[in-house]
Amino acid sequence: MNTSLEPRAAGRGGLLGLLLLTGIFALPLAACNGTGDSSDDTPPPAPAPPTPPATFPPLAATAIDIDDGHMVGSRYWPDRDTSVGGQGQPVAGLECGTMVETYHVHSHLSVLLNGEALAVPALVGIVDTSPTSECTYNAHTHDLSGKLHVEAPAAATFTLGQFFGVWGQPLERNDIAGLRDLPVVVYVVDGGVVSEYDGDLAAIELKSHRLIAIQVGTPITEIPNFTWSAN
Secondary structure, three states: OHHHHHHHHHHHHHHHHHHHHHHHHHHHHHHHHOOOOOHHHOOOOOOOOOOOOOOOOOEOOOOEEOOOOOOOOEOOOOOOOOOOOOOOOOEOOEOEEOOOOOEEEEEEEEEEEOOEEEOOOOOOOEEEEEOOEEEEEOEEOOOOOOEEEEEEOOOOOOEHHHHHHHHOOOEEOOEEOOEEOOOEEEEEEEOOEEEEEOOOHHHOEOOOOEEEEEEEOOOOOOEOOEEOOOO
């Protein structure tokens, strides 16, 4: 009985040995065929390239003092409001009345056509109501320096759009006070820090010592810089 079982045992052993031998050779073959775990060989994804910093024209190194109210730029528009601007009626949420200086700040507006500064008109927002009296809108100018005055009985948000509404001039990307169909770029400067403004131009807030430069046409080489002693 024992002798009849030996060939069968030997056969099973031979089969087992064959399977083990096959497995030994199969492992390197699988590795060669790329079917093994190759996750360690996968290179990590390349990091995203850094976003290049925004480039703007430099702010002029020398700030021009405009306390004396001298004209900045060349005359282009007549003084005072246009016929469709403020004539004493409410405009863009602003009333025309007696000037109250409880809240009093100044911004500066530059309009540059193909690199040439155009003087912002004087007496915008100041309306003669009779030979001896006048009313004043909260946002107005006194002279040709480009300084925009904001004078109100209480602090509030006043905007460039309100000033242009009182002036009676359009303020659109394709029409800056009649300068039409030219490229427009707007720069805002706060505390010497320059940024490009790409939102609604009418929403630009008039803040203390804020510089607003509207570039119309060809690019400017530097952003005009101004200073004054009041807020």
